[in-house]
Amino acid sequence: MHPPTLFTKQTFKPLLQVCSSCPNQLKQIHAIVLSTGLSIKNSLITQLLTCFTILGDMPYARQLFDEMHKPRTFLWNTLIKGYVKNELPCEAASVYRQMHSLGISPDPFTYPFVVKACSGLGETWEGEAIHGHVVKYGLEFVAMVRTELMIMYVKFGELGLADFLFESMVERDLVAWNALIAACVQMGYAGKALSLFRQIGVDGIQPDAVSVVSALSGCGQLGCLEIGEEIYRLARKEGIDCNIIVENAHLDMYVKCGSVEMARDLFEIIPCRNVVSWSTMIAGYAMNGESEKALALFSRMQSEGLKPNYVTYLGVLSACSHSGLVSQGRAYFNRMAHSGDKNIQPRKEHYACMVDLLGRSGHLDEAFNFIKSMPMEPDSGVWGALLGACVIHQNLELAQHVADNLFEVAPAIASYHVLLSNVYATAGRWDCVDKVRLRMRKKGIKKITAYSSVESDGEIHVFFGGDRSHPQSASIYDKLEELLKQMKCIGYIPKTGYVLHDVEMEDKEVTLSTHSEKLGIVFGLINVKPEYPIRVMKNLRVCEDCHTFSKFISKITGRNIIMRDKKRFHHFRNGVCSCKDFW
DNA sequence: GTAGGGTTAG
Incomplete structure (x- = not known):
């Protein structure tokens, strides 16, 4: 029996369509083609590459890319985009550097994702270098590129530069407005975000659902209930599509303003509640100290056939933690760990929550052993939770040990130094308090100014x-x-x-x-x-x-x-x- | 052939 004489786009297209959501089947197709010894056209590898970037198997996508003969700019773009979408900014930037050093000309489609990778990396110098390339290739006025540059500068805390790019934008469309507003909210500049939201109209543009979501999110951050209510009311009046994302942002705004009753009333009437709505409401009860209601809602969610995700479990564990429900917390944690569902395997945040619960309830040793049992490296959140518990229970010895570990993973977070200093202060060890302060001054760690x-x-x-x-x-x-x-x-x-x-x-x-x-x-x-x-x-x-x-x-x-x-x-x-x- | 903005947690 002869193998097919040539694999063409037509041979692949239907196969890929059938197998596009199954990595193993795609790999089998690839293997069969390779085993025939026939050369594969670049266009076919291209299709496979796109499938694997969407499926998130970047190592395999990279392998395919490397097999290609002289990939063109479009394919470099695809690979970079794949890394960015799979939250691997470092790899994305490295592909771009490789592309650049090989002298492959970028096009307008290259930069939105390269710049996004730089935002994710948080390396200011690299972002500025990329901005230089953008200018060199004459792409600085391409709307999408400029929008991404603007977001990058907000993420770097360079609001002035972001403003400059925004003000001098040629086609300042709704997406540019929304991008800037969203970036401001995400970086904690909610006041600026709200003032931008109010100005959208000056360009003769109407805000849409995306603008409203960011604005409501900003109100939640600031805790301004009246302004948030007004924005939602106006959105309704203006006929803006208040979809589930808007309603979830609305719900979250009530929660973050401490209006649990309003949140609950809204939650009950949201038409197509999804896992985000349930998780928000559960976390809302938890944050407001109503742990019984949080846990009851969690049961109800499951009885209505909705699958909790890892965020839902964070709400559940934090409900236990805020009320000192130790045995229940342990039970929920074990349920996650033994669920067999890889989407709800405990992450660092869940461990941090458990350490907080165990530690603050006085089970310091158990909390410490719990950290030692972690299958991953504990981060500052986990150690910080234990340090907090040491302060409450005035365990100086453990606190010092914890702080050593903590400062190794996060040397410059002011609040942890302050915590340690508080342990010493409570124990009357003013010599050690001075040492902590001195260390902070030497390392240039500034305490955060408190405000209300x-x-x-x-x-x-x-x-x-x-x-x-x-x-x-x-x-x-x-x-x-x-x-x-x-x-x-x-x-x-x-x-x-x-x-x-x-x-x-x-x-x-x-x-x-x-x-x-x-x-x-x-x-x-x-x-x-x-x-x-x-x-x-x-x-x-x-x-x-x-x-x-x-x-x-x-x-x-x-x-x-x-x-x-x-x-x-x-x-x-x-x-x-x-x-x-x-x- | 490809492209920029949104909700929970941290």
């Missing part, structure tokens, strides 16, 4: 510790003094000793009584209508004294205070906090 923000009448008011820049400062400080007096009469004692948790080391002149969250709360008391809760958002963890202060305030004023810190929500009502003082 409060929304009032659609505006965000930001307060730093000891801040007197707010126009209402005088009345805020007067009211604060008056309240402190009242509180002391009913038993409030300022905790002037060293604070626990990863709270910033305040400058010496910033006294405890003027921490940013206290100023925020008092501002809220003066400005927020009595029927509404006061929502305070803090960029770091709330300190112990401010936590106590808030409980007293909620008691003496009868106001509800919702405080979001770096990790969770605290709902203060009538002298009690929803976290039950376990945080």
